[in-house]
Amino acid sequence: MSAIRVSGVDVAFTTASGPIQALSDIAIDIAEGQFCVLIGPSGCGKSTFLRVIADLQAPDRGEVQVFSGNAAEARRARRISFVFQEATLLPWRSVIDNVRLPLQVGNWKSVGRPHRDPNELVQLVGLGGRESALPHQLSGGQRQRVAIARALVTRPDVLLMDEPFGALDEITRERLNDEMLKIWQETGTTIVFVTHSLSEAAFLGQSVAVMAAHPGRMSKIVNLDGEKPAGAIDRSSSRFFDITSDLRRHLETAEGMAMT
Numbered sequence: 208m209s210a211i212r213v214s215g216v217d218v219a220f221t222t223a224s225g226p227i228q229a230l231s232d233i234a235i236d237i238a239e240g241q242f243c244v245l246i247g248p249s250g251c252g253k254s255t256f257l258r259v260i261a262d263l264q265a266p267d268r269g270e271v272q273v274f275s276g277n278a279a280e281a282r283r284a285r286r287i288s289f290v291f292q293e294a295t296l297l298p299w300r301s302v303i304d305n306v307r308l309p310l311q312v313g314n315w316k317s318v319g320r321p322h323r324d325p326n327e328l329v330q331l332v333g334l335g336g337r338e339s340a341l342p343h344q345l346s347g348g349q350r351q352r353v354a355i356a357r358a359l360v361t362r363p364d365v366l367l368m369d370e371p372f373g374a375l376d377e378i379t380r381e382r383l384n385d386e387m388l389k390i391w392q393e394t395g396t397t398i399v400f401v402t403h404s405l406s407e408a409a410f411l412g413q414s415v416a417v418m419a420a421h422p423g424r425m426s427k428i429v430n431l432d433g434e435k436p437a438g439a440i441d442r443s444s445s446r447f448f449d450i451t452s453d454l455r456r457h458l459e460t461a462e463g464m465a466m467t
């Protein structure tokens with residue numbers, strides 16, 4: 208079953224210097240439970256695409272289905288969660304109270320779906336014992352862990368992540384990538400994950416969608432499912448190097464496709 212099915216999506220913005228075609232005829236089908244990574248040059252519309260799926264940006268044309276309903280229904284049913292590059296935690300709330308927040312705001316009470324135990328999620332993201340810490344007492348990586356726990360508390364069917372580890376050092380990012388795979392396997396959530404890091408894309412993606420810019424469009428979808436029969440792939444293997452090189456080539460092709 209498809210978790211996300213997008214077809215013929217266009218989004219244009221009007222700016223002082225003229226119209227920008229952020230997305231042009233975007234089509235993609237993401238199966239339920241899939242880990243889909245999105246890469247592409249800066250400005251090719253990755254964030255706009257996530258916002259369209261989350262019903263935060265209306266397309267000018269085309270269709271977006273999320274679990275056979277439309278994106279607006281999925282948003283109202285709180286089936287979609289977002290994690291951004293900045294953790295955007297409430298500074299006066301402790302770790303556990305930040306994780307509880309989505310259950311206390313908006314229409315959550317009327318949604319009536321079972322949620323996850325915030326304490327269990329804090330454990331899952333490796334912050335057991337830090338429940339009462341305030342955001343300023345945490346490292347950048349720890350703050351992102353809180354943001355991930357907060358995104359999972361509503362038991363979302365779709366998790367959208369926009370460069371969540373972009374501001375972290377390489378080692379912390381790799382550790383969080385390992386944890387992200389475990390979380391994905393534990394929750395079965397469909398994930399769409401934007402990154403500029405090719406090794407992150409190669410490590411996390413079951414499929415990697417490569418976008419091109421001006422106008423923003425899908426250039427290539429690389430299927431990596433068969434590369435990871437046991438879940439993760441060894442980062443020091445020659446196969447990993449080959450996959451990363453392959454993604455680099457696709458990205459270079461996508462960049463060469465820019466119609467500017």
Ligand SMILES: Nc1ncnc2c1ncn2[C@@H]1O[C@H](COP(=O)(O)OP(=O)(O)OP(=O)(O)O)[C@@H](O)[C@H]1O
Pocket residue numbers: 220221222227228229247248249250251252253254255256423
């Ligand atoms: N609200 C807006 N108003 C006008 N133009 C916008 C708006 N949002 C995005 N754009 C433009 O749409 C295009 C796509 O932007 P978007 O943020 O989706 O790119 P991106 O692929 O996420 O880039 P990056 O990798 O730098 O985050 C860009 O040219 C951007 O300037």
Ligand SMILES: [Mg+2]
Pocket residue numbers: 253254255369
């Ligand atoms: Mg972006």
